[in-house]
Amino acid sequence: MKPTSILRYITASVCIATTLAISVTTNKDDVEGFFAKSKSQSGHTNNWAVLVCTSRFWFNYRHIANTLSMYRTVKRLGIPDSNIIMMLADDVACNSRNIFPATVYNNRGRHLDLYGENVEVDYRGYEVTVENFIRLLTGRVAKETPRSKRLMTDDQSNILIFMTGHGGEEFLKFQDAEEISAYDLGDAFQQMYEKKRYNEILFMIDTCQANTMYTQIHSPNILATGSSKLNESSYSHHDDPDIGVAVIDRFTYYILEVLEKVNMQSKATLKDLFDTYDYNLLQSTPGVRDDLFDRPLDEVLLTDFFGNVQNVELTESKEVNNSLTEADPALVDSDPMFIEDPQAETTSSLKQSVPWSQEQSHTFEIGNPDQSQTWRFVAFAVLSVAMGGALFAGSSLV
Amino acid sequence: MPTDRDSMAANDNTRRMVILSVWAVVLLGLPLWWKTTRVYRAELPYDSIDQWNQWKACQPKFPIRVNLHLSETEQQQSGRNPELSDVTQGVTRRFQELNTANGVKESLLAIEFIAGKPWTGSINKDITEHTSTVPGTYDFYISPSNVTHASIRSQRQGFIQVQSWNTDHIIDTIVETSSAVFGSEERTIRQLLDTNEDTQGVRKVHDQLKTVKYAPGYQLTFSLFSGDASNGVREWKMQEVIHAYLAPFIKTMSTVSKFTIESQIQHYASLAFTPQMDYSSQEHYLTPDALPNFINAAEWSLASTVSSLPSLNFLTYVPKPSESPLVIKTGPGASKSSTNSFLIPRWGGVAILNRDIDRTKRSEEHPEVITVQDLEPVMRVFLTQLRDLMGVTDLSTTTQSSSSFPIVFHKSLNEAPTTWELDNLLRRRSAENLVDSLATISSLARLVRKTPNMVVLDHIQKDVTEALRDIGRSCEHLSRQEYVEALAASRDGLVKSETAFFDPTMVSMLYFPDEHKYAIYMPLFVPISVPLLMSLLREVKRLKEKKKQAQMDKDSQGHDDHDIQHDKQE
Numbered sequence: 019m020k021p022t023s024i025l026r027y028i029t030a031s032v033c034i035a036t037t038l039a040i041s042v043t044t045n046k047d048d049v050e051g052f053f054a055k056s057k058s059q060s061g062h063t064n065n066w067a068v069l070v071c072t073s074r075f076w077f078n079y080r081h082i083a084n085t086l087s088m089y090r091t092v093k094r095l096g097i098p099d100s101n102i103i104m105m106l107a108d109d110v111a112c113n114s115r116n117i118f119p120a121t122v123y124n125n126r127g128r129h130l131d132l133y134g135e136n137v138e139v140d141y142r143g144y145e146v147t148v149e150n151f152i153r154l155l156t157g158r159v160a161k162e163t164p165r166s167k168r169l170m171t172d173d174q175s176n177i178l179i180f181m182t183g184h185g186g187e188e189f190l191k192f193q194d195a196e197e198i199s200a201y202d203l204g205d206a207f208q209q210m211y212e213k214k215r216y217n218e219i220l221f222m223i224d225t226c227q228a229n230t231m232y233t234q235i236h237s238p239n240i241l242a243t244g245s246s247k248l249n250e251s252s253y254s255h256h257d258d259p260d261i262g263v264a265v266i267d268r269f270t271y272y273i274l275e276v277l278e279k280v281n282m283q284s285k286a287t288l289k290d291l292f293d294t295y296d297y298n299l300l301q302s303t304p305g306v307r308d309d310l311f312d313r314p315l316d317e318v319l320l321t322d323f324f325g326n327v328q329n330v331e332l333t334e335s336k337e338v339n340n341s342l343t344e345a346d347p348a349l350v351d352s353d354p355m356f357i358e359d360p361q362a363e364t365t366s367s368l369k370q371s372v373p374w375s376q377e378q379s380h381t382f383e384i385g386n387p388d389q390s391q392t393w394r395f396v397a398f399a400v401l402s403v404a405m406g407g408a409l410f411a412g413s414s415l416v
Numbered sequence: 417m418p419t420d421r422d423s424m425a426a427n428d429n430t431r432r433m434v435i436l437s438v439w440a441v442v443l444l445g446l447p448l449w450w451k452t453t454r455v456y457r458a459e460l461p462y463d464s465i466d467q468w469n470q471w472k473a474c475q476p477k478f479p480i481r482v483n484l485h486l487s488e489t490e491q492q493q494s495g496r497n498p499e500l501s502d503v504t505q506g507v508t509r510r511f512q513e514l515n516t517a518n519g520v521k522e523s524l525l526a527i528e529f530i531a532g533k534p535w536t537g538s539i540n541k542d543i544t545e546h547t548s549t550v551p552g553t554y555d556f557y558i559s560p561s562n563v564t565h566a567s568i569r570s571q572r573q574g575f576i577q578v579q580s581w582n583t584d585h586i587i588d589t590i591v592e593t594s595s596a597v598f599g600s601e602e603r604t605i606r607q608l609l610d611t612n613e614d615t616q617g618v619r620k621v622h623d624q625l626k627t628v629k630y631a632p633g634y635q636l637t638f639s640l641f642s643g644d645a646s647n648g649v650r651e652w653k654m655q656e657v658i659h660a661y662l663a664p665f666i667k668t669m670s671t672v673s674k675f676t677i678e679s680q681i682q683h684y685a686s687l688a689f690t691p692q693m694d695y696s697s698q699e700h701y702l703t704p705d706a707l708p709n710f711i712n713a714a715e716w717s718l719a720s721t722v723s724s725l726p727s728l729n730f731l732t733y734v735p736k737p738s739e740s741p742l743v744i745k746t747g748p749g750a751s752k753s754s755t756n757s758f759l760i761p762r763w764g765g766v767a768i769l770n771r772d773i774d775r776t777k778r779s780e781e782h783p784e785v786i787t788v789q790d791l792e793p794v795m796r797v798f799l800t801q802l803r804d805l806m807g808v809t810d811l812s813t814t815t816q817s818s819s820s821f822p823i824v825f826h827k828s829l830n831e832a833p834t835t836w837e838l839d840n841l842l843r844r845r846s847a848e849n850l851v852d853s854l855a856t857i858s859s860l861a862r863l864v865r866k867t868p869n870m871v872v873l874d875h876i877q878k879d880v881t882e883a884l885r886d887i888g889r890s891c892e893h894l895s896r897q898e899y900v901e902a903l904a905a906s907r908d909g910l911v912k913s914e915t916a917f918f919d920p921t922m923v924s925m926l927y928f929p930d931e932h933k934y935a936i937y938m939p940l941f942v943p944i945s946v947p948l949l950m951s952l953l954r955e956v957k958r959l960k961e962k963k964k965q966a967q968m969d970k971d972s973q974g975h976d977d978h979d980i981q982h983d984k985q986e
Contacts, residue, residue, distance in 0.1 A: 063760075063761045063762045063763065093713075094714065096713050096714070098711075100719030152923055153920070153923055156918075158920050161920075170726075174761075174762060205867075213859060282708075328708050329708065329761060331759045332744065333759050333765065333797055404441045405441070405442065405445075
């Protein structure tokens with residue numbers, strides 16, 4: 019091989035290697051340029067809120083008010099109803115004991131009716147169960163579940179999860195019927211992480227011994243905060259003598275006090291919020307768990323979780339490119355017949371489209387859970403009867 | 417005496433039989449109980465899942481065939497005409513060298529260069545009509561010219577013109593063109609398929625930030641939001657515009673995904689804030705900072721509950737007269753956005769449409785109708801945004817500045833993806849689906865392994881097995897360069913793996929520690945087991961006593977006999 023051609027080879031390959039390198043880096047730069055602003059931010063593109071009130075009955079008025087206040091706040095800050103899942107017993111507004119029918123207030127002053135005109139409760143009354151909550155988080159809902167009852171998040175979703183109710187060490191009671199444990203919660207979050215169902219989660223809980231609820235979370239990018247530590251109760255803030263019950267809890271009250279000053283453009287951070295926590299006001303020790311969370315709290319905007327601030331990209335006209343395309347110097351006049359025929363093209367590619375169906379039928383009934391459940395009952399009953407009989411016979415003999 | 421003894425023995429026997437039968441029930445019942453109360457767990461194919469996770473079962477390959485056609489008309493003054501086989505071999509060798517230089521063992525996009533038919537050197541009907549309809553098979557037509565230049569036609573054709581008509585230069589040009597066309601794609605796919613454990617969870621391919629996740633179908637919602645009624649907007653010709661401009665795009669993309677389209681009009685849709693005023697140009701303007709809050713989510717109803725397909729929104733906003741014209745710019749005096757529109761990643765696009773009130777009053781019969789002509793620029797913007805959201809890579813933007821000679825990418829006139837872009841998308845989405853469905857299956861397997869209390873039903877096993885089979889099918893199709901079938905198979909795999917993962921029965925029993933089990937079974941088993949054990953112990957004791965008695969009887973037997981004899985003697 020001639021030395022010149024070797025040289026040429028080398029220069030060409032160097033040129034191409036750099037070509038490749040440059041093409042990739044420029045591409046990266048473009049994208050990073052667009053998201054450079056968001057680099058300090060979380061990199062999410064959508065926001066969701068899951069607001070859960072786990073209590074029912076009139077005397078738990080304040081829990082419903084807590085949840086509705088939070089609902090109002092996130093809605094005001096831009097999270098659309100379609101992205102808010104609210105689980106609420108919803109039995110106080112129209113309770114016969116409510117002397118202000120169809121209203122819920124969170125303040126003695128009664129300036130603001132939280133129940134308003136436009137409240138969308140997604141899981142209502144007896145639908146607020148541990149199972150539904152876990153199903154909602156993990157996405158394992160029945161096929162016929164409507165969109166409004168699904169948490170349709172992806173790997174770029176920031177989720178605010180707010181829970182309030184009565185709880186204890188590592189559990190939270192659901193409507194006096196069942197309870198969710200801190201382990202269940204940790205597992206549910208882990209499964210969400212496995213399926214990339216969130217970018218970041220802010221978990222807030224206002225209940226007695228609330229901080230124990232986030233001890234079993236072990237998935238990354240979750241920030242948790244609670245109202246009181248182990249063996250501490252969380253207290254209500256004040257009551258309304260006319261309504262006759264407490265109308266809001268302390269923790270929620272003071273959080274709302276901060277959030278009320280926040281608007282969509284606000285640059286307030288979570289650190290600002292956490293710094294306002296005060297034992298003297300709350301009469302309990304609020305906790306923050308940030309060991310799973312990557313970003314420093316003073317860079318996390320409140321609107322990253324409570325709002326719906328999206329990164330946008332200005333669309334610029336591609337006229338420049340088009341004109342370049344048309345001004346193909348060498349070929350433009352070579353043959354007038356050579357006109358792009360998009361129609362022909364689409365048909366040609368259409369021919370290869372393969373029909374397919376999304377529907378799959380599951381006609382399997384073998385391992386029916388109900389069936390196995392009945393089997394268990396039957397076996398257990400038979401055994402118990404047999405043993406009871408044996409016991410009776412044995413004891414009479416002995 | 418003897419009758420007493422007999423009855424006692426009979427009693428003993430009955431009692432023993434009773435105790436024995438009770439114990440028999442218990443001993444037979446225990447395994448039965450154990451078996452029937454065990455959770456049903458269908459066995460998942462863990463081994464093949466593990467194999468797939470390291471791409472051991474099948475390494476995805478994306479073969480590409482490029483037919484090289486050399487112009488034969490040009491008789492070279494310098495004598496020897498370049499041999500096509502030399503060129504083909506040279507290009508192939510160069511690509512191998514490039515790969516080794518980049519530290520890549522095997523190229524994922526296995527580009528194969530094939531010597532094609534020579535051509536006349538002028539683009540004529542023969543060539544334009546005999547285009548490749550097979551995704552992944554392309555034709556490069558090479559001809560001499562006075563300037564080096566490549567032009568990538570939309571129908572899987574590339575025309576390369578080289579300045580000096582010799583083998584080396586031709587090889588250089590082809591290699592550079594191919595790198596420009598396929599280089600970034602190779603990198604993207606490699607990044608996608610990287611199954612390195614450390615990076616898997618956090619890895620995000622940059623382009624994916626904008627692009628929506630793959631779904632078999634999408635719902636496109638076109639909304640017209642009118643600031644108030646005084647701007648006189650009552651109707652828009654969206655349907656016609658969709659037919660005219662969007663249809664080709666949808667048609668082309670139908671190989672990849674299906675689309676459902678709906679449109680709506682909402683009046684009195686006010687902004688959540690007041691735009692700023694630029695008095696010098698008599699324009700109201702929005703700064704880019706304000707755009708994230710543009711969507712008035714609380715009052716504008718954008719969510720659709722009709723289908724559960726992922727939805728994309730395209731929003732045309734007609735400002736009210738007191739706020740028009742409304743433009744996007746950084747400040748007063750700054751130049752305004754040429755398209756007056758912006759894209760929200762993974763959500764959709766927004767375009768602000770200013771209506772020239774004087775013009776509409778003056779010339780048109782129906783000023784309340786937004787015509788097709790008015791909507792055309794808006795639709796062009798939406799198409800551009802839709803391309804971005806769908807992940808159609810604009811090849812011209814990724815390679816523009818990097819080559820040593822101009823490479824021109826032709827676009828289809830209607831913004832529909834060109835065949836090159838479509839093939840690129842087919843390959844990338846297949847790879848994405850393979851990775852996604854594998855990730856889903858392996859996290860399902862992890863979950864099942866970790867939760868011994870979880871019921872795993874047969875249809876889960878069936879779904880997982882079928883998903884794995886679909887993945888395998890897709891991988892095979894890929895290696896045979898059947899991209900459309902590969903995507904279809906990978907889509908099936910994705911759907912099945914997600915069905916299995918999100919199956920409603922896969923919610924494991926809530927946290928159920930062992931103490932709880934003891935607490936449940938103790939009240940039953942303790943009262944039963946005490947008499948059971950006691951009776952057994954007592955029986956054993958009695959048996960022992962009896963044996964002792966028998967022994968003693970035996971010992972004293974002689975004595976007794978003696979006594980009897982003694983009696984007799986008396």
